[in-house]
Amino acid sequence: MKIGIIGSGNIGGTAAKLFLNAGHEIAVSNSKGPQSLQLFVESLGAGAKAMTVEDTIAFGDVILLALPWRKREVLRSLRSELFKNKIVIDATNPYSETFEVIDLGNRTSSEEVAKQVPGIHLVKAFNTMYYETLRDGSRPSGEDRLVLFIAGDDDDAKAVVSKLIEDIGFVAVDTGSLREGGRKQQPGSPIYNNSMTVETARIRLAEIA
């Protein structure tokens, strides 16, 4: 698949490498422009491209949001038609500039991201795992694979994201809707930033249901 990645730091850069190694085409972007990412894409190898944010979205069948949550309004500034028929993965978490969790009250962070683009097909994923675990935690197959949690309201989109997760050596576990599952995947939850297999994930999820 073609995967466009917005944000090329710890999570975006790590995911780019994993997707590329799994045979996908990737484009990466940031706020500074493609020129600033040339060395990085060269280090990734053939099949990696650097683009503007807008071109990255046009490029991808799937878009990974790997920028700070507080920068989500960049999506609102883009033409909403760009997102038509795209699946958007939201890896962001609601941290302030000083890395404090932003209190959203009743709201969830991915719902706030989804509000930026009407009709967006959003799946919350890749937000619960520390990037070094993502970088090093891939397993060939079997029950020892680590879990990446997914939440969303679009089952077809979740199926596509689950397959991508499998392609890079992890296993997807569905936590539910963007609201209920999204809440379970927020910072502070027992499944947040805790590496676990499917067996443990099912136990933890039952505990917080």
Ligand SMILES: NC(=O)c1ccc[n+]([C@@H]2O[C@H](COP(=O)([O-])OP(=O)(O)OC[C@H]3O[C@@H](n4cnc5c(N)ncnc54)[C@H](OP(=O)(O)O)[C@@H]3O)[C@@H](O)[C@H]2O)c1
């Ligand atoms: N670090 C982790 O282990 C981890 C794990 C799970 C989820 N997350 C979440 O993933 C997101 C990224 O975290 P990170 O640790 O990868 O951060 P990071 O290393 O600081 O990378 C952030 C990236 O976003 C880009 N960016 C910033 N503003 C942008 C904008 N307006 N438009 C386009 N790109 C922009 C930055 O590039 P420029 O500044 O050059 O534009 C940079 O490439 C955060 O929401 C975080 O909560 C992080």
